[in-house]
Amino acid sequence: MEPPPAVDVDSDPRVTGEYVRQVSGGPGTLTLVGVVHDHPASTYRVRHVVEGVAPTVLALELPPISIPLFEQYASADRTPPVFGGEMSAAIQAADTDTAVGIDRPTGGFFRRLGRNLLRERPSLETVRNVASSAVETAKHAVLCRAAAAVGARTSVRLEVDSPIPHDIDRTATPDDQARDEREQVRRSRSFMDAFRTASRSRASRLEDDAREATMAARLSDLREEGDVVAVVGIDHLESLAERLDGTDGPD
Template identity: 55%
Template sequence: MDSHHDDPRLTGEHLRSIDAPTGTVTLVGVVHDHPASAFRVRTAVADRAPDVLALELPPLSLPLFERYAEDTRTPPAFGGEASAAIQAASTDRVVGVDGPTLPFLRRLAAALYREGGSMGTVRGVLGGLTSVAKNALRCRLAASIAALTSVRLEVDSPVSYAVDRTDSPERQAESERAQIARARAVMDTFEPSRATSFGDDVRETHMVDRLADLRGEGDVVAVVGRHHLDRVAEGLSERMGGDADSDR
């Protein structure tokens, strides 16, 4: 991304690159629906032209975001950074690397068994999983309806911010940094529940395994939530025997 080296939305704090003989995995950290994040993924995907585009989405949800990416507007009006990444991709190999999937559920069940956690933790984990699964099914249904009709359904209302894509790169970057700082402050003040942290651990391990497998197909660009970025990068570095370098 040398041609954009002065753009504050593309700093190394949001990008990690892990090299292996079979391919490079570039992780792009995002704040959901933020215009700076949408710009970052569009730029990373267009510049790197990966063999595989991986998104932090359940595979069930992916067809809806592919429909959103067919928008003639750039970036697409719906689907946030995920549809923006798909629209910018030159590859047809686009995959969702989040749960729920059967391998993810097997991993979750095994982890719960090993954990031997309280019933409260189990209920919390299963409650969160149920919510995610219902949303993924709604996305798949909306994609099916869109494929059969001219109706385009928006499953989730986009998050709104005080800036949009027409604002300067500096304002967008400042807004995004402030959003990340607020999220971190909340996490520092309020310890996440064991169910939440447990669920994140399983999701991140699952994403690491999926991305490690996908790099066998060539170069990968993976779009992940900013709060997952460092842990997924560390896990991939351990799996692939490389360093998780900040990229620019």
């Protein structure tokens, strides 16, 4: 898998093959863009790739029912948009009306998660952690849809999530942004390894496996419509690329 030829990955340190993957061999080419949520380097990378590829379909690591809210965020005059981070920035940059959410909660996700639990039979504590995460995710998706409904009827744009704070902003140099982003990834992974309990780690693994299988299956279907750019968290990038390039089927 090589970075997409339509995207210049050498001239800017924020747009490198480290966080961009291309999966070819199907009806449409799939370009995966890994992001650190709300980081300025990720926002730049998403806009650069989307504008360069000009996909038929823009796929986002968001619940399908939350897409209308991020489309509202993307309609703002400011570039990048004030709300919605790299997801609304991707919608704003895309020359397509087809933006879709590929993340949980969906029926496919819950079916895969249920099979994972039945197959592995984890501890009751792990099951509780999985259930708690699923409930919180569903509540947040419903909140996004409610905020979109308010926005559709009024001029009010409700910020459902506060932006994740970072040590740098988009006024910093490209080199500094790229360096800070890599450090954010390193620190996040170190923190999870050091402080997450065994039960929470297993719950996260079970949930991520179901999420990634579901996202991969959806992306495989979307490629039938043409070229796709998918914006996903960096921690899902390699797994999705492997599932979609034929080494590990999408379930």
